[in-house]
Amino acid sequence: MKLLFELSKEHDTLPKDEVLSCLKAEEVVYNIVVSNENVLVINSDISYDKIERLAERLSFTFFIDKLLFFCSTSRDEIKKCAKNNVIDSEGSIAINYKNRSSSVDSQPIIRVLAEIYTEDKPVNLDNPDLEMRVVITDTNVYVGSKIVEVKRNQFEKRRVQHRPFFSPISLHPKLARALVNLSSIKRNEKLLDPFCGTGGILLEAGLIGTKIIGSDIEEKMIEGCKKTLDFYKIKNFELFCSDIGGINNYISDVDAIVTDLPYGKSTTTRGESIKGLYDRAFENIAKVLKKNGIAVVGLPNKGMIPIGDRYFSILKKYEYRVHRSLTRYFVVYQK
Numbered sequence: 001m002k003l004l005f006e007l008s009k010e011h012d013t014l015p016k017d018e019v020l021s022c023l024k025a026e027e028v029v030y031n032i033v034v035s036n037e038n039v040l041v042i043n044s045d046i047s048y049d050k051i052e053r054l055a056e057r058l059s060f061t062f063f064i065d066k067l068l069f070f071c072s073t074s075r076d077e078i079k080k081c082a083k084n085n086v087i088d089s090e091g092s093i094a095i096n097y098k099n100r101s102s103s104v105d106s107q108p109i110i111r112v113l114a115e116i117y118t119e120d121k122p123v124n125l126d127n128p129d130l131e132m133r134v135v136i137t138d139t140n141v142y143v144g145s146k147i148v149e150v151k152r153n154q155f156e157k158r159r160v161q162h163r164p165f166f167s168p169i170s171l172h173p174k175l176a177r178a179l180v181n182l183s184s185i186k187r188n189e190k191l192l193d194p195f196c197g198t199g200g201i202l203l204e205a206g207l208i209g210t211k212i213i214g215s216d217i218e219e220k221m222i223e224g225c226k227k228t229l230d231f232y233k234i235k236n237f238e239l240f241c242s243d244i245g246g247i248n249n250y251i252s253d254v255d256a257i258v259t260d261l262p263y264g265k266s267t268t269t270r271g272e273s274i275k276g277l278y279d280r281a282f283e284n285i286a287k288v289l290k291k292n293g294i295a296v297v298g299l300p301n302k303g304m305i306p307i308g309d310r311y312f313s314i315l316k317k318y319e320y321r322v323h324r325s326l327t328r329y330f331v332v333y334q335k
């Protein structure tokens, strides 16, 4: 089957890499058919349960669909492809689309599809038996039937201001989830955040079923983080208060590390220089991460990325605009 992932386009490469990391974590065998910033199409014998599990994990994807066909935006070609790709299920239908193009008019395209696909099926826009999904780009049209929608509003509901313990230092949950996914952590593996703060990263990891371990230099952060994890009924966690230099007294051989380093504005570094703290952070992260393990690290600027070079190789890096005046860097390192 060909699967169509409708990417959120909130970044040019991160949404696609998030899907690929989840496919790896869930041990899905596939090959890539199309990859661009709007969609990822793969060919795979994946089970329905695994598709649901992917949707449960992902945060930068809108829908996962079964691809019917893709072609150019020419109406003649769309008509021809649609006639060759009939839908054999019974019941009502709705055609929903996303126009990602600035130059292609969606209406003629949808009319062509409607003529063919609603010919022998009743239309039900509110509760259709089958939702057809169409993604229109500058050059192509991708047509599929919805399998599952990613419940993205859950991430808004978990923003730090809605959690029992607040501090402005926490990343948006959808970004925290994507970082967890970039580590390709599997269910029941151990994920550490040694600068856990309010627990925003740990929470997203805990919700997908990984064992989580958190530490922070501030006792009040550990207490607040515990409150948050209890509130969301996360059971499988371990927290301790420690400076980054002491974490190897508590843990070893973790499967992955996902963390957002303090950068001295609203988060404390207790007077230490950023460079000195980051040197110690990478050294100690390397000590407790298993061989070949992945560390996904948030950094305040490009210049800090090579500090990890002594212990890790860089697999991926992302420049990410958090808001108009704040850009962060997220790097996937491998030990």
Ligand SMILES: C[S@@+](CC[C@H](N)C(=O)[O-])C[C@H]1O[C@@H](n2cnc3c(N)ncnc32)[C@H](O)[C@@H]1O
Pocket (backbone or CB within 6 Å): 169, 170, 171, 194, 195, 196, 197, 198, 199, 200, 201, 215, 216, 217, 218, 221, 242, 243, 244, 245, 259, 260, 261, 262, 263, 267, 268, 269, 270, 277
């Ligand atoms: C950017 S915040 C982490 C935010 C976190 N991801 C969240 O969701 O709230 C960085 C954290 O590092 C902690 N920290 C600062 N210096 C530290 C050190 N030397 N060792 C361990 N933690 C430290 C701070 O107390 C702060 O909670």
